[in-house]
Amino acid sequence: MAAPKTQGAATQGEEDGDGNRGGTGGVSYEDSKDCILEPLSLPENPGGTTSLEGSPSVPCIFCEEHFLIDEQDKLLKHMIIEHKTVIADVKLVADFQRYISYWRKRFTEQPITDFCSVIRINSTAPFEEQDNYFLLCDVLPEDRILREELQKQRLKEILEQQQQERNDNNFQGSCMFCNEEFLGNRSVLLNHMAREHTFNIGLPDNIVNCNEFLCTLQKKLDNLQCLYCEKTFRDKNTLKDHMRKKQHRRINPKNREYDRFYVINYLVRLSFHNLQFDCISTN
Numbered sequence: 001m002a003a004p005k006t007q008g009a010a011t012q013g014e015e016d017g018d019g020n021r022g023g024t025g026g027v028s029y030e031d032s033k034d035c036i037l038e039p040l041s042l043p044e045n046p047g048g049t050t051s052l053e054g055s056p057s058v059p060c061i062f063c064e065e066h067f068l069i070d071e072q073d074k075l076l077k078h079m080i081i082e083h084k085t086v087i088a089d090v091k092l093v094a095d096f097q098r099y100i101s102y103w104r105k106r107f108t109e110q111p112i113t114d115f116c117s118v119i120r121i122n123s124t125a126p127f128e129e130q131d132n133y134f135l136l137c138d139v140l141p142e143d144r145i146l147r148e149e150l151q152k153q154r155l156k157e158i159l160e161q162q163q164q165e166r167n168d169n170n171f172q173g174s175c176m177f178c179n180e181e182f183l184g185n186r187s188v189l190l191n192h193m194a195r196e197h198t199f200n201i202g203l204p205d206n207i208v209n210c211n212e213f214l215c216t217l218q219k220k221l222d223n224l225q226c227l228y229c230e231k232t233f234r235d236k237n238t239l240k241d242h243m244r245k246k247q248h249r250r251i252n253p254k255n256r257e258y259d260r261f262y263v264i265n266y267l268v269r270l271s272f273h274n275l276q277f278d279c280i281s282t283n
Helices: 029-040 069-083 096-106 141-167 186-197 210-222 236-245 256-261 263-282
Strands: 057-059 066-068 085-087 117-121 131-136 171-174 181-184
Touching (some): 066 069, 069 085, 069 096, 181 186
């Protein structure tokens, strides 16, 4: 994906501990305070990641440290502790690896203060005890456009994957409840589980990465975990009886782990992203 066109250096003002900002533009102290809390919580599963050129790791924006894609929280923690830099709203970044790669290059071209708001910590303390943190967020037009382009690219890839799966008649899988084997289109297996076992995970056309989805569910059952209440049991028979009697042959709708398997969630994210930007531009 081509990187979005740079909108020019947008120098952000500096804030002191009382919420006063020197210069113009940027975000208010209260807004910055809200934004900085998001990365500090180190979310376990923020926005999606896509392997770039087969690389299994993501580099730090500022140094040569690398972190596994699945350990994104460690990279965020490293950037906060070692480089005093916070990325706002990480959960809204559709492709974290490409996002990091883009800013890694840009920060070699211009000073960090051209892109980030500066948040001064302990501004009332003696100068040697004061500290500055840098906030990278979508208030900067370049960051906003980058996030939007990554979101569109991610949606395009998901829709292409969904179409491929819908047309695939070489699917092979077995029922998680009766072990019956199915060949052909994925819809045959999904419809069987819905009809024969009242296990309905949604219409086949609404699902993407179906094989991964089914493997995720099967792994939970193999670990003797109920798919709905997510309690674990001592053996398979006890688990089956529990799911049947409690009508727990369904997935937990509060488990965000499943969001990535439903196309609607990618559409909603893009719509929310655009709505958020519209609100920012009108304020």
